[in-house]
Amino acid sequence: MANFIDRRLNAKGKSTVNRQRFIARHKKQIKKAVSDAVTQRSVTDIDTGEKITIPTRDISEPTFHQGKGGIRDQVHPGNDQFNRGDKIERPKGGNGNGSGQGEASDSGESEDDFVFQISNDEYLELLFEDLALPNxxxxxxxxLVEYQTYRAGYTNDGVPANINIVRSLRSSLGRRIAMSAKKKKQLKILQLQLDALLKNPGASTDEIQTLQEQINALRTKLAKVPFIDTFDLRFNNYARKEIPxxxxxxxxxxxxxxxxxxxxxxxxxxxxxxxxxxxxxxxxxxxxxxxxxxxxxxxxxxxxxxxxxxxxxxxxxxxxxxxxxxxxxxxxxxxxxxxxxxxxxxxxxxxxxxxxxxxxxxxxxxxxxxxxxxxxxxxxxxxxxxxxxxxxxxxxxxxxxxxxxxxxxxxxxxxxxxxxxx
Missing domain, CATH: 3.40.50.410 (von Willebrand factor, type A domain)
Structure with a gap:
């Protein structure tokens, strides 16, 4: 007999796919077990999961095996013990239990039924699958629902048609204040110092030139602060809500x-x-x-x-x-x-x-x-x-x-x- 072994590593959630395949393959037996189980439940646990018992014969799988090939000569012995209409005695079996229910088996060995645990959602899905409100x-x-579009605040991404100008300018103003306030304060101080030196006849030319260079550098940095940037753009955000x-x-x-x-x-x-x-x-x-x-x-x-x-x-x-x-x-x-x-x-x-x-x-x-x-x-x-x-x-x-x-x-x-x- 040939055995096929899958040695691939099991990815996370792979058993979920196998579980769904099993339920789909044996849906008829599972639905029958679910419908039988619902009448045995109490009020408090009617919406919980269920252990489903399926007879082993109902879940048998096809197998691969070696066939008998070639030319084979075989002699079949004749029947010298029984005639038509004879009653055959039941063969003597062991004392094992069969059918998984604790009852003595009349045919020796047997296998327990397969017990399968289904979740709450799976149980209810199988229970109500073929039901609907009449008429x-x-x-x-x-x-069926319709969707109504409504304003849902603002977002940083969107299409140009949805730009909110007021919000974008407000964001731009806040950014420019944050980026230039310190530099403007330094520029004001340096400008006062330069004015004081220019009014002083004995002021050093090097000091005046240094202050002018610093002032020009600060003005250059302030000029590089853009009036509006992509980070400032705000777009009207629209969402949809269900209307029955x-x-x-x-x-x-x-x-x-x-x-x-x-x-x-x-x-x-x-x-x-x-x-x-x-x-x-x-x-x-x-x-x-x-x-x-x-x-x-x-x-x-x-x-x-x-x-x-x-x-x-x-x-x-x-x-x-x-x-x-x-x-x-x-x-x-x-x-x-x-x-x-x-x-x-x-x-x-x-x-x-x-x-x-x-x-x-x-x-x-x-x-x-x-x-x-x-x-x-x-x-x-x-x-x-x-x-x-x-x-x-x-x-x-x-x-x-x-x-x-x-x-x-x-x-x-x-x-x-x-x-x-x-």
Whole structure:
């Protein structure tokens, strides 16, 4: 077997290229491992890196080996032990463990699975690669930006058209004062001494000539100081700033009523953390509004939304009404792409579900790009689910999904925000 050895010295960062090649080559297996791992994470570590386990058979590499050449005569013995249909006994193997999971191997020796550590950025990139906000193409994409030029001070380099005359003359004056002030002071002193000698009839001619030579030398040096130099030139500096061509806002509505037990709240939090990471990582010009509700709804910050322990009864319409009020005050529909995601266990006052349907039908769905509702429960669906399903028949910008346990979080999330094909 021929072995090829690369003896070149490893340059700094060479392993990064090899890492990217490995991820690209085994992307399918790594993405499957990432999607499986996200459902096993807690709220606190959902955005950290991950150890990915890939079966050894999936990362086998092609090898070079010597082929059998020439003319070879070979005798194959006949089969004198088995007939068609015979059952072959399993060969007796060793006691080694296989598959890397601590389970006994039924075939003797085996190899551990390959464990590969991916970083936080790599994990999130693989997690959200095929996802996007639906219907965003109806307006200009919020990832596209225009650039506006604005004055940003002064610079020493530039084109003649951008010369700032006042700043350049000010710099020239400062330089000339710094270079000639001492010489002018000396010249003034020597001139006074010369005037005194010229007024004195008994003054020595040599002294007068020496002073005149010194004065002429100083005047020559002063004359050599340029009025303006390249160091004095100042140019107007212009920079560009991004002006978003469109904007998007995501309203996150979460039920924190007493019917939402701790496990259900944990699933809802994990779904919203996943959504928050997706939005903030993928879309630059996007705002997120967090609304928690029980019998009353209120706008909260990120920390309180995910970790507050407040609870109470259930009136879903309070959250929908607050969302509509905030949207009307701060996010006009002609300037913003409006999105909403709601998580609940389905419990609601029976009299309130028709009110929720009315709010969505008249005030919210006509304005939003996409409204997603997830119901987290193992029980039969109730009136809220039925009301939202009837809205699906009238509007194509609402999606209703069901989560039973933590394993459904990522598949449901992916189904809600799957990138649309043209």
């Amino acid at each position: 965003l193409q109806k307006t200009q994409l919020n990832k 061509t469109s904007q998007a806002v995501m309203f996150c509505l979460m039920d924190v009523s007493g019917s939402m037990d701790q496990a259900t709240k944990e699933i809802a939090k994990r779904f919203y953390i996943l959504l928050y990471l997706f939005l903030t990582r993928t879309y630059k010009n996007l705002e997120v509004v967090f609304i928690r509700h029980h019998t009353q709804a209120k706008e909260v910050d990120e920390q309180e939304f995910f970790y507050s322990q407040e609870t109470g009864g259930t009136i879903v319409s309070s959250a929908l009404k607050l969302m509509h009020d905030i949207q009307q005050q701060r996010y006009p529909e002609n300037q913003w792409n409006i999105y909403a995601a709601q998580a609940s266990d389905g419990d609601n006052w029976s009299d309130d579900s028709p009110h929720c349907k009315e709010l969505l039908n008249k005030h919210i769905l006509p304005l939003v790009r996409y409204y997603s509702y997830i119901e987290i429960t193992k029980r039969p669906h109730q009136t809220l689910w039925a009301a939202y399903q009837t809205l699906q028949e009238e509007f194509d910008n609402i999606a209703v999904q069901h989560i039973r346990d933590a394993d459904d979080i990522y598949p449901v999330f992916k189904a809600l925000f799957q990138k649309q094909t043209a």
